[in-house]
Amino acid sequence: MGDNGRGATISDSLSARRETIEQIRRQAEVSVLIVGGGINGAGLFRDLALQGVDVLLVDKSDFCTGSSAASSRMIHGGLRYLEFGEFRLVRESLKDRNLLLKNAAHYVKPLPTTIPIFSRFSGAVSCIRRFLHLGGTRPPHRGAVMVKIGLTFYDIFTRKNRMTPCHKLTSREQSLARRPHLNPNLIRTATYYDAWISYPERLCLELLLDGEATCAQARSLNYVSLEGGSGESVSLRDELSGEVFEVKPRVLVNATGGWIDFANRTLGYETEMVSGT
Numbered sequence: 001m002g003d004n005g006r007g008a009t010i011s012d013s014l015s016a017r018r019e020t021i022e023q024i025r026r027q028a029e030v031s032v033l034i035v036g037g038g039i040n041g042a043g044l045f046r047d048l049a050l051q052g053v054d055v056l057l058v059d060k061s062d063f064c065t066g067s068s069a070a071s072s073r074m075i076h077g078g079l080r081y082l083e084f085g086e087f088r089l090v091r092e093s094l095k096d097r098n099l100l101l102k103n104a105a106h107y108v109k110p111l112p113t114t115i116p117i118f119s120r121f122s123g124a125v126s127c128i129r130r131f132l133h134l135g136g137t138r139p140p141h142r143g144a145v146m147v148k149i150g151l152t153f154y155d156i157f158t159r160k161n162r163m164t165p166c167h168k169l170t171s172r173e174q175s176l177a178r179r180p181h182l183n184p185n186l187i188r189t190a191t192y193y194d195a196w197i198s199y200p201e202r203l204c205l206e207l208l209l210d211g212e213a214t215c216a217q218a219r220s221l222n223y224v225s226l227e228g229g230s231g232e233s234v235s236l237r238d239e240l241s242g243e244v245f246e247v248k249p250r251v252l253v254n255a256t257g258g259w260i261d262f263a264n265r266t267l268g269y270e271t272e273m274v275s276g277t
Contacts, residue, residue: 014240020219021238021245028248030056033234035226035263036255038068042204044253045220046211054217056247057208058236060225064204067257075100075108075195077157082150085131091157097195098163107203110164111196114179116186119143144169147190154192164193229267 024030032048034041037059048055059065077094078086100108122143129135142150151167158164168191175189176182182189197203211218227235233246256263264271 017221017240020221021243024056024219024247025245028233028246030054030247030249032056032251032253033058033247033249034253034255035059036066036253036257036259037063037204037208037220037222038066038255038257039064039200039204039207040068040257041253041255042207042211044255045218046207046214049211049215049218052215052217054215055211055219056249057220058224058226059222060239062222063208063220064201066259068204069201071200073197073200074111075197077154077194079150079154079192079194082153083127083130085133087153087157090154094154094157095161098158098161100197101163101195104197104203104206107199108195108197111194112191113194114175114189114191115142115147116175116182117141117144117147117188117190118183118186120187121145144188144190151190151192164195167192226263226266234267 031053032055034045034055034057037057041057041059042063045055045057075097077097078090081090081093101110118141120143122141123146124143126137127142127146130138148169155166170178170189170191172187175186176184179189208220212220223239225237225239227237227244229235229252232248234249234252235244235246237244252267254260254263258274260273261271264273
């Protein structure tokens, strides 16, 4: 951004970056080093900053350019996990979804989703077996009864902090009148609400900026990569200048997502935590 009197220039940003790196050179000890500037790293960074912990976050490229930027952009409560009896997971996911709808309303919006239903009882046996962890294949269609049960639980979990409308079942006639291109063989539709995020990159950046504004000892640097690790020291490389500097963290958090094993190998640890799906 150029200097138009309304913000910092690129020169100012680079100068502040160099000053941060020089501060780290002079004082290498840090309580927590987070490697990875996606949503997990940024969220942890802000949480530690709110507690007054001196924390340094680095990312080898720009913030939130990996998996966090390539998501479906859905903020969902995990409806499908109800089928496996994961009530605690769904309750936690719905709580987080509602907090995002409340605290990040400028990015996170309600998302109505409509399910076409073609029978009343289809998939009931299979769903019950999966719920009881007895195996069973995924049914091609879930009938009205199973959909109604699942969406009712979805609404119950948010009854004390409702941020979206409750689900609604609509008759075949009304459904086709509203959406004439739907399969005419349906018997009704069900509409429920989750949420979606327009710009996850901006939310991630806001978490980092908020952390830095909250705690003077919280610092984040992009284009800084892992160079290696030895004993209590971790070597970092400034990708802009090519310079290598060291930090001595009490705790190192590997928040590199799909690159966890690569980062661990750079530090001298052989792991196989990530595989294909």
